[in-house]
Amino acid sequence: MFQDRLQSILVPALQNAFKQAFDHELDGRSIGFQQTRPEFEGDLTINVFPFLKVSGKGPEQTAQTIGEHLVSSVDVVARFNVVKGFLNIVISDAYWLGFLKEAASEDILALPSTGKKVMVEYASPNTNKPLHLGHLRNIFLGWSVSRVLQAAGNVVIKVQVINDRGIHICKSMLAWQKFGNGETPASSGLKGDKLVGKYYVVFDKAYKQEIDGLIAAGKSKDEAEKEAPLLLEAQDMLRRWEANDPEVRALWEKMNGWVYDGFNATYARIGVTFDKNYYESQTYVLGKEDVLKGKERGVFYEKDGAVWVDNTAEGLDEKVLLRRDGTSVYMTQDIGTAIKRFEEFPGLSKLIYTVGNEQDYHFKVLFIILKKLGFAWADELFHLSYGMVDLPSGKMKSREGTVVDADDLIQEVVDAARAVTTELGKLDDFTDEEKTVLFEMIGLAALKYYLLKVDPKKRMLFDPAASIDLQGHTGPFIQYTYARIRSLLRKAEMNGAMQTGATTTLIPEEKAVIKLLHQFPGVLNEAAAKLDPSSVANHTYELVKTYNSFYQSVPVLKEEDGSKRAFRLEMSASVATAVKKAMWCLGIDVPERM
RNA sequence: GGCCCCGUAGCUCAGCUGGAUAGAGCAGCAGCCUUCUAAGCUGCUGGCCGUUGGUUCGAAUCCAACCGGGGUCGCCA
Numbered sequence: 159m160f161q162d163r164l165q166s167i168l169v170p171a172l173q174n175a176f177k178q179a180f181d182h183e184l185d186g187r188s189i190g191f192q193q194t195r196p197e198f199e200g201d202l203t204i205n206v207f208p209f210l211k212v213s214g215k216g217p218e219q220t221a222q223t224i225g226e227h228l229v230s231s232v233d234v235v236a237r238f239n240v241v242k243g244f245l246n247i248v249i250s251d252a253y254w255l256g257f258l259k260e261a262a263s264e265d266i267l268a269l270p271s272t273g274k275k276v277m278v279e280y281a282s283p284n285t286n287k288p289l290h291l292g293h294l295r296n297i298f299l300g301w302s303v304s305r306v307l308q309a310a311g312n313v314v315i316k317v318q319v320i321n322d323r324g325i326h327i328c329k330s331m332l333a334w335q336k337f338g339n340g341e342t343p344a345s346s347g348l349k350g351d352k353l354v355g356k357y358y359v360v361f362d363k364a365y366k367q368e369i370d371g372l373i374a375a376g377k378s379k380d381e382a383e384k385e386a387p388l389l390l391e392a393q394d395m396l397r398r399w400e401a402n403d404p405e406v407r408a409l410w411e412k413m414n415g416w417v418y419d420g421f422n423a424t425y426a427r428i429g430v431t432f433d434k435n436y437y438e439s440q441t442y443v444l445g446k447e448d449v450l451k452g453k454e455r456g457v458f459y460e461k462d463g464a465v466w467v468d469n470t471a472e473g474l475d476e477k478v479l480l481r482r483d484g485t486s487v488y489m490t491q492d493i494g495t496a497i498k499r500f501e502e503f504p505g506l507s508k509l510i511y512t513v514g515n516e517q518d519y520h521f522k523v524l525f526i527i528l529k530k531l532g533f534a535w536a537d538e539l540f541h542l543s544y545g546m547v548d549l550p551s552g553k554m555k556s557r558e559g560t561v562v563d564a565d566d567l568i569q570e571v572v573d574a575a576r577a578v579t580t581e582l583g584k585l586d587d588f589t590d591e592e593k594t595v596l597f598e599m600i601g602l603a604a605l606k607y608y609l610l611k612v613d614p615k616k617r618m619l620f621d622p623a624a625s626i627d628l629q630g631h632t633g634p635f636i637q638y639t640y641a642r643i644r645s646l647l648r649k650a651e652m653n654g655a656m657q658t659g660a661t662t663t664l665i666p667e668e669k670a671v672i673k674l675l676h677q678f679p680g681v682l683n684e685a686a687a688k689l690d691p692s693s694v695a696n697h698t699y700e701l702v703k704t705y706n707s708f709y710q711s712v713p714v715l716k717e718e719d720g721s722k723r724a725f726r727l728e729m730s731a732s733v734a735t736a737v738k739k740a741m742w743c744l745g746i747d748v749p750e751r752m
Numbered sequence: 753g754g755c756c757c758c759g760u761a762g763c764u765c766a767g768c769u770g771g772a773u774a775g776a777g778c779a780g781c782a783g784c785c786u787u788c789u790a791a792g793c794u795g796c797u798g799g800c801c802g803u804u805g806g807u808u809c810g811a812a813u814c815c816a817a818c819c820g821g822g823g824u825c826g827c828c829a
Contacts, residue, residue: 473755612764617822634791642788650788752791
């Protein structure tokens, strides 16, 4: 609920009213406050239908009685009106003005500390391929959730899992060794992750050629795929890696190093950081002991020499946790890694995995297993499951080369921002360096906002044209409003128009803005509870849109009445502060001018 | 086939802990810059809220079935 402030005043008054008028103990939670629809006068509305049984009267009379009690007992209630079963309450201007005074002097989007420590895992790239659009949704979402949780008073530990070992990276390594002629990022000018990704593709092509050759020589497709020399070599390389072969390890270190340089360049450009990296090469051995211990305790069982968990009672299936040869599966290391994290970070109260919804089942099983192993914190694990990103042409498929590369995409939005901004020609006195910073800021705002405004759970369509749009419901639109307010405030300071005055009444355009500011802490709180930044994105848009409407029709600096002018400047400053903080929660920077 | 998610305006999305005539943006049409940044503002056009049934004083919102779309069900990761 976003009206906490008012509700803490109104609920007791309502309870009191019910007691006096109807001799009834009202449960505070049963009152549903809603926003009054714009066509009626009022700031808050209570639907009295649910209370008719209690009052024993008709809707109009019930509403009338409650309204009268409120007006006489609570001074924030200025007046009320009744339309059918709806009690529309008008809150006094004094209340709103009082709230704005607070908003001017403190950060209303800094919620009180919860004392909780939360870990958010929000990136888990493989080291054989560069980042793509899907990773961007993942990263922006996880980063934003981290920020929202921080704003909501939590201590957040941001972590990344790097899948740095396995057959995939061996394929890249082998192809580079065979066909690379010693090419390096320095020699080729290619970004490290792109270079390694290139050899993954090289491997795939050569491998397919071998398969075709074998099929032509009479092998079945299945046989050919399994027997192709390149694949056997890659598998051999993986075995040598596991046996700590110095030559393979050195190559692996070198190529992964290139990839990290590439990833880090992208992370730096989009402005994200990690407090800790987990490397699969170190965690893949974890979990085995825990599974074996679980087997001894009867949590798991053995069948055909493998170790299984039975989740049929939970409506799921049986699942292998250790193969017949005693080696681990994916699940095993996730079990071990979760346990390790809670050991490493004592007092950790929540662990959030930002991972696509194709792994819903995996996490469901993982959490059940950890619960069965008896870890109390298993209830605090959360899979922040986000929907896939589709293209107008359909699904992104790496095999079909329809994947949108992250770096290319970022460059495109920044270029678009440059083109539009240059066209508008407002930056004559900017230095080239300032312009570059601004174009990055605007382009990234467009991209991040585009991906974050949608409910994370839902699958979404990525429309390239819409993503670089700077008008309407976009990040740059919000930035623009911020820049305009900052401009107002700079001018006000120069003119000395910033003096304070005593305004006592509000016009509707002002009140509309203040009400949205007033709701904002509740929106943030809910976003933190639901791990959903899209509500912050949408509310910011709502606020900014309403402010623009005010700005367009109501003079601020040009207002002649000094106290009104001062008040509007103060309100504008509060909007700017809230917008900046909200955008911070989304990982988006705002410019002083644009 | 089992399980999970989704289906709201031409397109992309809000709204979903049940409440008044369902909201934005884009696209289309018509206005507003001698005035604080027009990346803006104002208005118009556009909806059997997938279908059917149920619960309720009241359903886009809850429940069931069906239709349509997606995901997932390896001793892969």
